[in-house]
Amino acid sequence: MHPTWTIEHIPDQRGRVAVVTGASSGLGFETAKALARRGATVVLAVRDLGRGRAAAARITRSAVDTDLTVQECDLASLGSVRTAAEEIHARHPRIDLLINNGGVMCTPNGVTRDGFETQFGINHLGHFALTGLLLEPLLATPGSRVVTVTSLAHRYTRIHLNDLQWRHRCYNRFAAYGQSKLANLMFTYELQRRLTDKNADTLAVAAHPGSARTAIMRHLPRPLRTATQAFGPLLAQPPAQGALPMLRAATDPAVRGGQFYGPDGFQQAMGAPVVVTSGGQSYDTAVQHRLWTLSDSLTRVAYGI
Numbered sequence: 001m002h003p004t005w006t007i008e009h010i011p012d013q014r015g016r017v018a019v020v021t022g023a024s025s026g027l028g029f030e031t032a033k034a035l036a037r038r039g040a041t042v043v044l045a046v047r048d049l050g051r052g053r054a055a056a057a058r059i060t061r062s063a064v065d066t067d068l069t070v071q072e073c074d075l076a077s078l079g080s081v082r083t084a085a086e087e088i089h090a091r092h093p094r095i096d097l098l099i100n101n102g103g104v105m106c107t108p109n110g111v112t113r114d115g116f117e118t119q120f121g122i123n124h125l126g127h128f129a130l131t132g133l134l135l136e137p138l139l140a141t142p143g144s145r146v147v148t149v150t151s152l153a154h155r156y157t158r159i160h161l162n163d164l165q166w167r168h169r170c171y172n173r174f175a176a177y178g179q180s181k182l183a184n185l186m187f188t189y190e191l192q193r194r195l196t197d198k199n200a201d202t203l204a205v206a207a208h209p210g211s212a213r214t215a216i217m218r219h220l221p222r223p224l225r226t227a228t229q230a231f232g233p234l235l236a237q238p239p240a241q242g243a244l245p246m247l248r249a250a251t252d253p254a255v256r257g258g259q260f261y262g263p264d265g266f267q268q269a270m271g272a273p274v275v276v277t278s279g280g281q282s283y284d285t286a287v288q289h290r291l292w293t294l295s296d297s298l299t300r301v302a303y304g305i
Helices: 026-037 049-062 078-091 118-133 135-139 152-156 173-197 215-219 222-235 244-251 285-299
Strands: 017-021 041-046 067-072 097-100 145-149 203-207 260-263 273-275
Touching: 017 026, 026 041, 026 049, 026 067, 026 097, 026 244, 041 049, 041 078, 049 067, 067 078, 078 118, 097 118, 097 244, 118 135, 118 145, 118 173, 118 285, 145 173, 145 244, 152 173, 173 203, 173 285, 203 244, 244 260, 244 273
Parallel strands: 017 041, 017 097, 041 067, 097 145, 145 203, 203 260
Antiparallel strands: 260 273
16 A cells, blocks of 8 residues: 555556546546546536536536536435436446546535435435446446445434434434435445455445535535635645545555545645544444434435445
């Protein structure tokens, strides 16, 4: 393993297909750009086609001979996710990388088109459904990986199995965000266990960016947004640096299934990407299994593994 892993360590990606959600800006954009520069065929799975096309144009200007596709995929709509998966699968019978990056943070109380609490519905259930619907081409591709992006916020909450949608408690946007990101992490661990039981060659890996300056912070309360803008360089790293844990999880040959990548600095807030540990509750296999069963029921996407 490299003592300090940088973007220069990304292996040649020619001949590989990568699907990146939330690729029109921030971490997703930087991830898609880095993979495209190394030769990957990249599908930018985005909610807004206009922003996605603008992002693709920016990547094309910085990387010649890129093979990019912009795919509409609104994670707040299971119908959109299903359509996107069908269209991606039709164009790409093999998928080497699925990077579940798109998401929202600390949104006001609301629901998705399917009636799920917004953050849980987009951050977890949308990606749970997309991964299951793309599992066939992933399993058909030797050495494929599913990289799911979580957050340090997973440490500060728990999964409320009896009230995932916040219908019986006073809504707390920070706790709801933390629950959705803990769900991302527990999904990764449970997915890897099921892949191992199936003797599949596909790996499930998690990553988090630490503290990164991206548009996902737009729903923070005004004092926090103001502090972030005023002291950004001291409190958070730029998106290109924040994307490195995802890129390492996706491309480093030394990666193992079920690992978790994040920055190596103080409190995992900033630094170079390394293997890190997650909060203790994330390893609760009983909750992982129950969350999987509930997610299967809510999305009506059965993995078959």
